[in-house]
Amino acid sequence: MKIAPSILSADFANLETDIKKVANAEYLHIDIMDGHFVDDLTFGANVVQALRKHSEQVFDCHLMVENPDKYIDSFAQAGADIIGVHVEATPHIHRVLSHIKKTSAKAGVVINPGTPITAITEVLGMVDQVLIMTVDPGMGGQAFLEETVGKVKELAHLKAQHGYKYEIEVDGGINDQTIKKVAAVGATVAVAGSFVFNAQDPTKQVAILREAAQINGD
Numbered sequence: 145m146k147i148a149p150s151i152l153s154a155d156f157a158n159l160e161t162d163i164k165k166v167a168n169a170e171y172l173h174i175d176i177m178d179g180h181f182v183d184d185l186t187f188g189a190n191v192v193q194a195l196r197k198h199s200e201q202v203f204d205c206h207l208m209v210e211n212p213d214k215y216i217d218s219f220a221q222a223g224a225d226i227i228g229v230h231v232e233a234t235p236h237i238h239r240v241l242s243h244i245k246k247t248s249a250k251a252g253v254v255i256n257p258g259t260p261i262t263a264i265t266e267v268l269g270m271v272d273q274v275l276i277m278t279v280d281p282g283m284g285g286q287a288f289l290e291e292t293v294g295k296v297k298e299l300a301h302l303k304a305q306h307g308y309k310y311e312i313e314v315d316g317g318i319n320d321q322t323i324k325k326v327a328a329v330g331a332t333v334a335v336a337g338s339f340v341f342n343a344q345d346p347t348k349q350v351a352i353l354r355e356a357a358q359i360n361g362d
């Protein structure tokens with residue numbers, strides 16, 4: 145299981161310091177909110193570019209924005225390694241994913257808890273990552289929604305059946321207990337914000353998550 149600390153719960157006044165505390169994780173998860181697709185506002189490509197100088201990790205940019213197509217080039221140029229777009233944010237998901245694939249970034253599709261897997265079936269063969277939201281997007285610190293576990297299992301089944309290559313990422317309410325549930329059904333990347341950064345020692349929290357995932361997962 146790869147661990148993806150979400151800087152949504154980091155100290156925005158000390159991002160450089162905070163990201164160094166989680167250098168033992170494979171990914172850095174960067175939540176981009178536009179105040180339209182979700183209520184809150186976070187940061188843009190300029191912040192990604194600034195962070196890029198301080199980390200070699202995979203920059204996993206989760207775009208919670210309307211009109212995602214408008215932002216793809218700037219995030220790719222800023223140093224995003226993966227750009228994830230919500231299927232709910234565009235009627236043209238195939239076009240947007242094709243656009244990402246023409247940049248240096250890998251393409252991810254994201255689905256909300258209320259969206260079925262059938263909404264993304266047609267694009268599963270073209271994506272590098274599928275992100276299953278395990279909370280409703282918009283804020284950190286929410287409780288994991290148990291009913292999303294079935295979708296992780298379904299995605300893992302489709303991956304094996306069709307030989308797809310995507311990572312299966314989960315995001316929201318991940319802690320040392322919930323990570324076991326998603327690891328057991330095939331998740332390969334776990335995002336965690338509050339569990340990692342709302343603790344004294346974020347480095348240790350990453351290690352705790354990794355160990356917990358191994359008990360029931362890979």
Ligand SMILES: O=C(CO)[C@H](O)[C@H](O)COP(=O)(O)O
Pocket residue numbers: 150152153173175206279280281282283284285286315316317318335336337338339
């Ligand atoms: O996309 C997100 C919210 O929309 C965040 O990545 C997610 O909520 C992480 O926070 P936590 O681990 O505290 O639930």
Ligand SMILES: [Fe+2]
Pocket residue numbers: 150173174175206315335
């Ligand atoms: Fe996220």
